[in-house]
Amino acid sequence: MLRPKKEKKQKVKLTKEGIRKAKGIFRYLKPYAFIFSIGWIFLVLSTSVGLVFPLMMGQLLGANSMNSTEDAIRVISLENINQVALALFLLFAAQAVFSFFRVIIFTNVTENALRDIRKDAFSRLIYMPMDFFNRNKVGELTSRLASDIVQVQETLRTTIAEFFRQIVMIVGGIVFLMLISWKLSLIMLATVPVMAIVAVVFGKFIRRLAKVAQDETAKSNVVVEESLTGISNVKAFTNELFSIQRYTKIAEEIRRLNVKSGLWRGVFASFIIFCLFGAIVFIIWQGMLMTQGTNPEMSSKDFYTFIFYTIMMGASVGSLPELYASIQKAIGSTENLMDIIQTEGEKEIMSGTSRPVITGKVSFKNIFFHYPQRPDMPVLEGVNLDAEPNETIALVGSSGAGKSTIASLLLRYFETTSGEILFDGENIRDIDIEHLRSNMALVPQEVILFGGSVRENIAYGKPEASLEEIEEAARQANAYDFISSFPDGFETQVGDRGIQLSGGQKQRIAIARALLKNPTILILDEATSALDSESEKLVQDALEHLMKGRTSFVIAHRLSTIRNADRIFVIDQGKVAEQGKHDDLIALESGIYAGLINLQMRS
Numbered sequence: 001m002l003r004p005k006k007e008k009k010q011k012v013k014l015t016k017e018g019i020r021k022a023k024g025i026f027r028y029l030k031p032y033a034f035i036f037s038i039g040w041i042f043l044v045l046s047t048s049v050g051l052v053f054p055l056m057m058g059q060l061l062g063a064n065s066m067n068s069t070e071d072a073i074r075v076i077s078l079e080n081i082n083q084v085a086l087a088l089f090l091l092f093a094a095q096a097v098f099s100f101f102r103v104i105i106f107t108n109v110t111e112n113a114l115r116d117i118r119k120d121a122f123s124r125l126i127y128m129p130m131d132f133f134n135r136n137k138v139g140e141l142t143s144r145l146a147s148d149i150v151q152v153q154e155t156l157r158t159t160i161a162e163f164f165r166q167i168v169m170i171v172g173g174i175v176f177l178m179l180i181s182w183k184l185s186l187i188m189l190a191t192v193p194v195m196a197i198v199a200v201v202f203g204k205f206i207r208r209l210a211k212v213a214q215d216e217t218a219k220s221n222v223v224v225e226e227s228l229t230g231i232s233n234v235k236a237f238t239n240e241l242f243s244i245q246r247y248t249k250i251a252e253e254i255r256r257l258n259v260k261s262g263l264w265r266g267v268f269a270s271f272i273i274f275c276l277f278g279a280i281v282f283i284i285w286q287g288m289l290m291t292q293g294t295n296p297e298m299s300s301k302d303f304y305t306f307i308f309y310t311i312m313m314g315a316s317v318g319s320l321p322e323l324y325a326s327i328q329k330a331i332g333s334t335e336n337l338m339d340i341i342q343t344e345g346e347k348e349i350m351s352g353t354s355r356p357v358i359t360g361k362v363s364f365k366n367i368f369f370h371y372p373q374r375p376d377m378p379v380l381e382g383v384n385l386d387a388e389p390n391e392t393i394a395l396v397g398s399s400g401a402g403k404s405t406i407a408s409l410l411l412r413y414f415e416t417t418s419g420e421i422l423f424d425g426e427n428i429r430d431i432d433i434e435h436l437r438s439n440m441a442l443v444p445q446e447v448i449l450f451g452g453s454v455r456e457n458i459a460y461g462k463p464e465a466s467l468e469e470i471e472e473a474a475r476q477a478n479a480y481d482f483i484s485s486f487p488d489g490f491e492t493q494v495g496d497r498g499i500q501l502s503g504g505q506k507q508r509i510a511i512a513r514a515l516l517k518n519p520t521i522l523i524l525d526e527a528t529s530a531l532d533s534e535s536e537k538l539v540q541d542a543l544e545h546l547m548k549g550r551t552s553f554v555i556a557h558r559l560s561t562i563r564n565a566d567r568i569f570v571i572d573q574g575k576v577a578e579q580g581k582h583d584d585l586i587a588l589e590s591g592i593y594a595g596l597i598n599l600q601m602r603s
């Protein structure tokens with residue numbers, strides 16, 4: 001299961017479990033293993049070239065010096081400046097070619113793998129049980145998915161290669177240094193890396209101080225925002241002074257924190273100047289000494305080479321912590337993605353393979369239900385209801401009574417806690433979930449249109465429908481006229497980026513969608529938002545078309561719909577409190593239904 005957000009915010013720690021999960025990513029790299037390994041060959045090549053570069057530079061700079069000593073790498077050393085320069089050019093050319101192919105190949109492999117991960121993660125998400133969406137906020141899910149993918153992308157594309165390169169540079173650098181002069185190497189290794197590490201740790205400490213100051217600044221912004229958006233409260237309560245005091249306190253705290261971090265930054269700068277550069281000067285001094293005398297320990301070419309390797313290694317060591325942190329984050333992100341990909345979807349959880357003919361005969365037998373994440377709050381407590389084929393069933397009850405919940409159970413968004421839901425005598429748990437839902441259509445309370453044309457939106461329940469079928473559905477849903485009045489007709493773009501439709505228009509498109517699907521069972525969660533009487537009439541007509549010839553469960557708010565129902569179930573306190581036809585129920589003195597209707601008549 002996914003980790004809750006709070007935990008995720010904490011510092012990423014590598015755990016065995018996390019790494020094990022993150023290894024799931026290799027499955028996505030496997031299909032591209034061959035091309036990926038070629039990419040690695042280029043990486044090794046370009047890294048090796050990078051390793052030779054300081055050697056060449058050293059030889060070039062030291063080439064005109066008089067000293068020459070036997071040394072382990074004399075073979076590579078070139079006496080002539082022109083030759084060394086040429087060699088350097090060739091080296092860079094090779095480096096350019098290798099890097100080009102390395103980048104291209106790594107990018108390709110990364111993007112291929114990411115496409116597969118994106119696809120799998122999305123398919124997983126879309127097949128998640130409804131409960132998952134109850135527990136996770138959609139906005140959070142999407143932004144997390146996006147940021148996890150970016151993190152993995154960055155790592156696969158560059159961080160891994162970079163990490164590898166730096167490690168090779170450090171190890172290779174040490175080897176070269178040792179070959180040039182083990183004595184100077186030991187002096188260097190005892191100082192520069194130690195200083196570099198201290199500098200990195202110190203730098204981190206300073207960043208943390210800066211972060212604390214930043215957080216405090218953010219807090220102060222909240223105070224400003226709160227006070228200004230709630231300005232009328234501030235003024236009405238003459239609380240200006242209080243607000244100012246609050247703000248002043250924070251402003252003082254910001255000052256204190258920033259001064260503190262400034263102090264440490266000063267210490268840091270002095271430290272760098274004195275210790276790090278001091279260490280470098282010390283090594284140069286020691287190295288210079290070695291190149292002096294009649295029988296110097298080291299040629300000046302080698303000395304220059306040594307300096308270049310030292311600089312290169314220093315840079316590599318310095319970049320490691322950031323790379324390491326980035327890889328750590330990427331492992332966390334990969335773990336998240338793999339979590340999503342490995343979570344069981346509806347199909348695995350809600351097994352059931354039977355595909356009976358569904359005629360619209362439905363019964364609820366003593367249904368108890370609470371939402372999975374709120375076991376302490378029962379919603380349904382022993383609901384019994386029956387529907388025969390082609391009947392119109394109205395569900396009424398006060399807000400929060402559980403009407404929409406009953407609709408969700410019909411669609412098997414959730415499993416009941418106990419009791420049985422039967423379709424033509426077959427338990428809902430034994431029925432294949434896709435088969436079940438393919439026999440149903442839902443017209444929800446709030447219609448949401450997808451980005452696309454009106455035609456595509458109507459065809460949503462039956463993508464293979466012909467244009468004639470779509471137009472016919474629109475006609476029956478009383479939507480044909482307004483759709484045709486648009487300049488682009490059925491090709492008009494709707495949804496977030498398209499034109500805005502009125503509530504009544506959206507509802508009629510949803511009705512057309514349901515008509516086209518032609519389900520055996522219709523679930524209609526009537527909109528509570530009032531329409532003007534003209535579109536009310538159009539929607540009502542459309543609904544009557546829609547309900548004809550199928551079992552309809554209508555969560556009804558409109559008196560007109562309820563009146564025409566074959567049977568009305570009044571839901572109250574998790575049970576069916578009353579049932580029957582309108583006339584029977586209205587006759588019940590002090591009945592719930594009579595009360596509801598009375599209320600509606602009055603308003």
Ligand SMILES: Nc1ncnc2c1ncn2[C@@H]1O[C@H](COP(=O)(O)OP(=O)(O)OP(=O)(O)O)[C@@H](O)[C@H]1O
Binds near residue numbers: 397402403405
């Ligand atoms: N996804 C959910 N998770 C947890 N509790 C829920 C969820 N949806 C509804 N509930 C709770 O279940 C109870 C019944 O809600 P339901 O949506 O079925 O009411 P309703 O009869 O459709 O009300 P309305 O007429 O306002 O639409 C309410 O107390 C509500 O707080």
Ligand SMILES: [Mg+2]
Binds near residue numbers: 404525
């Ligand atoms: Mg509802």
